[in-house]
Amino acid sequence: MSTSFRxxxxxxLWKNNPGLVQLLGLCPLxxxxxxTVNALGLGIATALVLICSNAAVSLIRNTVxxxxxxxxxxxxxxxxxxxxxxxxQAFTYELFQILGIFIPLITTNxxxxxxxxxxxxxxxxxxxxxxxxxxxxxxxxxLVAIGATRELLGTGMLFTxxxxxxxxxxxxxxxxxxxxxxxxxxxxxxxxxxxxLGLLIALKNWIDQLYAQHTANTVTVxxxxxxxxxxxxxxxx
Amino acid sequence: MLPxxxxxxxxxxxxxxxxxxxxxxxxxxxxxxxxxxIIEAERAAQIRALGEILPAHSYDNALLDNVIYxxxxxxxxxxxxxxxxATLAGQPAAVILQANAPDGYSGTISLLIGIMADGTLSxxxxxxxxxxxxxxxxxxxxxxxxxxxxxxKSINNPNQRGWAVKKDQGDFDQFAGATITPRAVVxxxxxxxxxxxxxxxxxxxxxxxxxxxx
Numbered sequence: 001m002s003t004s005f006r007x008x009x010x011x012x013l014w015k016n017n018p019g020l021v022q023l024l025g026l027c028p029l030x031x032x033x034x035x036t037v038n039a040l041g042l043g044i045a046t047a048l049v050l051i052c053s054n055a056a057v058s059l060i061r062n063t064v065x066x067x068x069x070x071x072x073x074x075x076x077x078x079x080x081x082x083x084x085x086x087x088x089q090a091f092t093y094e095l096f097q098i099l100g101i102f103i104p105l106i107t108t109n110x111x112x113x114x115x116x117x118x119x120x121x122x123x124x125x126x127x128x129x130x131x132x133x134x135x136x137x138x139x140x141x142x143l144v145a146i147g148a149t150r151e152l153l154g155t156g157m158l159f160t161x162x163x164x165x166x167x168x169x170x171x172x173x174x175x176x177x178x179x180x181x182x183x184x185x186x187x188x189x190x191x192x193x194x195x196x197l198g199l200l201i202a203l204k205n206w207i208d209q210l211y212a213q214h215t216a217n218t219v220t221v222x223x224x225x226x227x228x229x230x231x232x233x234x235x236x237x
Numbered sequence: 238m239l240p241x242x243x244x245x246x247x248x249x250x251x252x253x254x255x256x257x258x259x260x261x262x263x264x265x266x267x268x269x270x271x272x273x274x275i276i277e278a279e280r281a282a283q284i285r286a287l288g289e290i291l292p293a294h295s296y297d298n299a300l301l302d303n304v305i306y307x308x309x310x311x312x313x314x315x316x317x318x319x320x321x322x323a324t325l326a327g328q329p330a331a332v333i334l335q336a337n338a339p340d341g342y343s344g345t346i347s348l349l350i351g352i353m354a355d356g357t358l359s360x361x362x363x364x365x366x367x368x369x370x371x372x373x374x375x376x377x378x379x380x381x382x383x384x385x386x387x388x389x390k391s392i393n394n395p396n397q398r399g400w401a402v403k404k405d406q407g408d409f410d411q412f413a414g415a416t417i418t419p420r421a422v423v424x425x426x427x428x429x430x431x432x433x434x435x436x437x438x439x440x441x442x443x444x445x446x447x448x449x450x451x
Contacts, residue, residue: 064256068249072256079260083267090271093278154371161379185371 012134019142039147047136054132156181290351296323313337338425373418
């Protein structure tokens with residue numbers, strides 16, 4: 001079974017997006033999306049773990065028997081997450097303090113075990129790593145979209161505190177979009193995360209629908225109106 | 238049948254053990270290679286936090302090497318808590334106390350309070366709290382300059398009555414929609430000044446014992 005890189009790209013970024021379609025890893029998605037810098041920080045960390053774990057799982061896919069497959073995957077993922085956590089602590093200490101518990105929680109993010117099981121365990125190392133990259137980017141994009149929306153609605157500003165991630169050159173990236181903005185507390189608080197995510201999913205489905213109508217008009221192909229949730233766990237045999 | 242099962246058990250256990258060893262090795266190597274960097278980053282963050290409270294030219298010693306530990310009910314301590322002694326040319330210059338306000342809106346608020354040797358406040362920062370975002374969290378400097386209203390104040394400026402929020406006929410502003418948080422902070426800072434007023438001599442007396450440490 002092999003999947004073309006083009007297909008992997010489309011799957012990760014759009015058709016089977018982990019944040020909008022698979023709805024996996026909602027805990028960090030909702031927990032750290034209250035500002036752009038937090039969202040991007042956790043997105044990058046998750047993507048790194050995802051790429052490395054997919055590569056490692058693919059590498060050992062033929063040597064590990066089914067009986068101990070899952071514990072081995074979990075061990076690999078936990079080790080990689082711990083390494084990323086240590087590296088963040090060493091190089092982006094303040095961001096590490098803000099993200100706090102959500103970094104070790106990457107271990108329990110279902111996307112990572114989901115991709116290990118559904119894709120990496122059945123594909124070559126190259127396409128598995130590429131799948132990790134695309135899924136990671138797809139997840140990060142959704143995370144950053146929610147983070148930026150909530151930051152903008154909640155505080156009227158964008159890209160606050162980006163220096164926590166990019167160092168002193170990002171000190172002045174902050175953009176005040178609305179002057180004298182009173183702040184919209186709901187967007188910053190947890191309910192705001194659910195609302196924005198819901199709106200994003202609706203937006204994606206709406207675009208899919210428009211696209212389906214468009215193709216139905218030009219070519220008489222019966223495209224599905226909305227994207228269906230794709231099964232992510234492997235078939236047990 | 239039986240030997241086959243036991244063989245597969247042995248094989249699987251070995252595979253698991255092998256992966257456990259490899260993953261532990263990877264984590265251990267990463268930990269070893271980042272350890273000094275992490276200690277450095279922690280120290281830098283602490284120095285930055287302390288440096289924000291005291292004016293740069295007011296002291297010339299390494300604050301992190303002049304730590305004493307206090308367990309003082311008046312400061313809301315429940316365990317040994319560090320305090321930092323600042324000196325200028327060997328003379329006592331200031332002290333940074335860590336105080337806890339136990340009566341925040343949602344739990345304890347931890348504060349760093351810098352007091353100059355003459356008893357005036359050089360700065361206050363909230364270092365840990367769980368106050369409501371958008372309301373009580375305006376005690377953070379990143380959210381509001383309110384916490385700077387303590388700068389230059391001392392135990393007699395304002396007087397006893399003035400050490401309260403305006404709603405309680407004091408001198409300090411409260412926030413719209415949040416009175417409990419600033420009230421807790423004002424009380425904790427006032428208590429810290431009372432503590433300093435009573436104990437500054439013995440605090441600075443410990444300077445010598447604190448300095449002995451390498």
